[in-house]
Amino acid sequence: MDAFILLDYDTLRIIWWLLLGVLLAAFAVMDGADLGIAMLLPVVTKNDAERRVLFNVIGPVWEGNQVWLILAGGVVFAAWPLLYAMAFSGFYLAMMLLLVALIARPVAIKYRSKMSSITWRNRWDAIWCATGIVAALVFGVAVANIIIGTPFGFDVSTLRPVYEGSFFGLFTPFTLLVGVISILMMAFQGAVVLAGKTEGSIASLSKRWAIYTGVLCAVLFVLAGWWVASAIPGYAIESAAAAHGYSNPLAKTVVVETGGWMSNFGLHPWMWLAPVAGVGGVILALLLLNLRSGVPALFFSSLSVVGVVFTFGFATFPFLMPSSLQPDSSLTIYDASASHFSLWIMLLISCFFLPLIVMYTSWVYRVMRGKVTPKSIDEAPHSY
Numbered sequence: 001m002d003a004f005i006l007l008d009y010d011t012l013r014i015i016w017w018l019l020l021g022v023l024l025a026a027f028a029v030m031d032g033a034d035l036g037i038a039m040l041l042p043v044v045t046k047n048d049a050e051r052r053v054l055f056n057v058i059g060p061v062w063e064g065n066q067v068w069l070i071l072a073g074g075v076v077f078a079a080w081p082l083l084y085a086m087a088f089s090g091f092y093l094a095m096m097l098l099l100v101a102l103i104a105r106p107v108a109i110k111y112r113s114k115m116s117s118i119t120w121r122n123r124w125d126a127i128w129c130a131t132g133i134v135a136a137l138v139f140g141v142a143v144a145n146i147i148i149g150t151p152f153g154f155d156v157s158t159l160r161p162v163y164e165g166s167f168f169g170l171f172t173p174f175t176l177l178v179g180v181i182s183i184l185m186m187a188f189q190g191a192v193v194l195a196g197k198t199e200g201s202i203a204s205l206s207k208r209w210a211i212y213t214g215v216l217c218a219v220l221f222v223l224a225g226w227w228v229a230s231a232i233p234g235y236a237i238e239s240a241a242a243a244h245g246y247s248n249p250l251a252k253t254v255v256v257e258t259g260g261w262m263s264n265f266g267l268h269p270w271m272w273l274a275p276v277a278g279v280g281g282v283i284l285a286l287l288l289l290n291l292r293s294g295v296p297a298l299f300f301s302s303l304s305v306v307g308v309v310f311t312f313g314f315a316t317f318p319f320l321m322p323s324s325l326q327p328d329s330s331l332t333i334y335d336a337s338a339s340h341f342s343l344w345i346m347l348l349i350s351c352f353f354l355p356l357i358v359m360y361t362s363w364v365y366r367v368m369r370g371k372v373t374p375k376s377i378d379e380a381p382h383s384y
Contacts, residue, residue, distance in 0.1 A: 056372050
């Protein structure tokens with residue numbers, strides 16, 4: 001069996017950690033833009049015709065963009081079952097709030113067109129806008145709670161996981177700050193997409209809101225980084241040898257110290273490329289926003305989103321879910337993973353199916369390229 005598995009256990013764990021990061025970054029870039037466009041609906045449109053433009057910008061792609069989140073959830077379930085169990089039980093109410101937002105989104109999109117009443121459509125448009133804000137906020141709050149540590153542990157005698165947090169305990173000044181950064185990041189991505197995909201008043205207002213959200217997002221991102229470095233406890237594995245065997249979250253010693261999350265950036269200076277991309281991508285996207293083609297600005301705004309996602313991943317590596325209650329029980333990529341054989345088989349399957357998803361998604365975006373205007377909507381037989 002070992003001869004069949006060409007990669008060692010730790011290498012497979014790191015590959016799956018990188019794959020999870022790529023999937024989350026892809027979701028933040030693509031479906032993050034869809035959520036951001038929903039948030040911007042009240043401020044970049046003035047009438048129903050313009051609102052229909054926004055719905056038709058995301059219409060061909062928003063359902064497919066959700067695949068990246070589903071894949072990320074599948075990776076957590078298959079590669080790190082302990083993380084899946086603890087996260088989905090501990091954050092149960094927050095997850096339900098997220099699911100309500102994601103379920104209400106297609107309902108709002110489909111139902112607004114069932115009646116021509118302005119009041120009817122305005123109500124569904126408000127729900128659509130709210131789903132974008134709520135979903136982005138929950139994502140940001142969840143990330144922030146991983147950074148500060150989650151109140152869980154294990155009953156030593158039975159190894160039963162125990163979560164001692166509450167729904168409202170998830171919302172602290174720091175977690176709300178990261179939640180706001182998440183909202184601004186996705187709104188910025190949505191504004192850049194609208195600036196390149198639309199014309200006239202919508203494009204003009206979208207560029208203005210790209211400046212507002214982009215600058216504020218970059219400033220708060222730097223502020224959050226300073227907060228993490230100066231006041232947030234960080235985690236590190238003290239007994240490294242115990243962390244690389246078979247999955248056992250209790251077979252290690254973890255130390256906690258203020259600013260500890262910055263240690264990875266000191267050990268691996270190349271990791272600073274992620275936060276630099278997070279801020280630099282915003283600046284370059286705004287500088288290129290007025291080009292006739294929206295592709296360069298979209299490239300750098302997407303680079304910014306990827307930089308923010310990987311900044312979080314690099315800072316917390318190798319931790320997946322630190323425990324503020326029992327630090328030694330924290331879940332890492334090394335002690336919460338599935339078996340060596342399972343990770344190998346899943347990698348082989350992913351090497352076949354993931355390129356297919358990428359090719360199909362690329363084809364859809366290529367086919368649906370070009371501007372969306374009220375005129376193009378009226379001429380299209382299957383528009384929203």
